Amino acid sequence: MEKFIYKTKEQMGAAAAAQAAEAIKQAIEDKGEASIILATGTSQFETLKKLVEAGEIDFSKVTMFHLDEYIGLKADHPASFRKFLKERFVDKVPDLKAVHFINGDAADPQQECQRVGTIISDAAIDVALIGIGENGHLAFNDPPADFETEEPYLIVELDERCRGQQLGEGWFETLEQVPRRAISMSIKQIMKSACLIVSVPEKRKAEAVRNALEGQVSPMCPASILQRHKNCKIFMDADAASLLS
Numbered sequence: 375m376e377k378f379i380y381k382t383k384e385q386m387g388a389a390a391a392a393q394a395a396e397a398i399k400q401a402i403e404d405k406g407e408a409s410i411i412l413a414t415g416t417s418q419f420e421t422l423k424k425l426v427e428a429g430e431i432d433f434s435k436v437t438m439f440h441l442d443e444y445i446g447l448k449a450d451h452p453a454s455f456r457k458f459l460k461e462r463f464v465d466k467v468p469d470l471k472a473v474h475f476i477n478g479d480a481a482d483p484q485q486e487c488q489r490v491g492t493i494i495s496d497a498a499i500d501v502a503l504i505g506i507g508e509n510g511h512l513a514f515n516d517p518p519a520d521f522e523t524e525e526p527y528l529i530v531e532l533d534e535r536c537r538g539q540q541l542g543e544g545w546f547e548t549l550e551q552v553p554r555r556a557i558s559m560s561i562k563q564i565m566k567s568a569c570l571i572v573s574v575p576e577k578r579k580a581e582a583v584r585n586a587l588e589g590q591v592s593p594m595c596p597a598s599i600l601q602r603h604k605n606c607k608i609f610m611d612a613d614a615a616s617l618l619s
Contacts, residue, residue: 388424408500440490449477502567505572510594513560528560
């Protein structure tokens with residue numbers, strides 16, 4: 375695990391995006407294509423913005439997979455992660471080889487897990503751009519996270535702190551509006567990525583960052599599993615890194 379700390383989240387995002395761009399270009403050079411996983415949320419604002427602007431990436435050779443999505447939200451809902459990724463990434467690089475969204479409003483969420491799980495099982499993920507939640511979650515794997523399931527995607531229950539984070543970031547007007555379930559990529563599937571680019575800004579993430587990077591590896595802090603990844607690069611601003619020893 376490599377740690378990088380920057381004064382501002384803008385600098386953090388630019389550095390994370392530059393590292394991701396290099397990994398994507400290297401994958402295309404090595405095997406003619408690249409598969410990536412993209413996350414959402416405020417932690418990804420600067421990273422995705424700079425990745426789109428990076429240039430020199432042949433996006434027609436890039437396949438994008440979606441990390442997680444609320445169950446029951448339509449794709450045009452203001453808080454939908456599909457809407458987030460469409461507006462901030464997909465529409466800005468319209469020549470992508472393929473895009474695999476999670477349909478959170480599918481009639482049968484379990485069947486949707488199987489659908490996207492089958493697709494990603496045939497892919498070798500080169501780069502995953504992810505974040506760490508205030509409660510230490512990875513994707514929507516809240517504590518205690520399932521470190522053992524082999525399923526690529528699963529239905530999860532969102533805990534109160536996770537739902538509170540979504541409210542605090544301004545995606546919903548009341549806590550009651552925040553869905554209680556989501557479809558999330560599993561921990562094992564995330565860890566299969568050849569390279570993890572983790573972006574974590576803001577003071578409210580400082581405790582989770584300390585627990586994930588310096589605490590014991592435990593399902594009670596899902597992001598602590600990152601300590602076991604062979605090629606994980608964590609980009610933080612000074613506020614997020616403020617509690618590290």
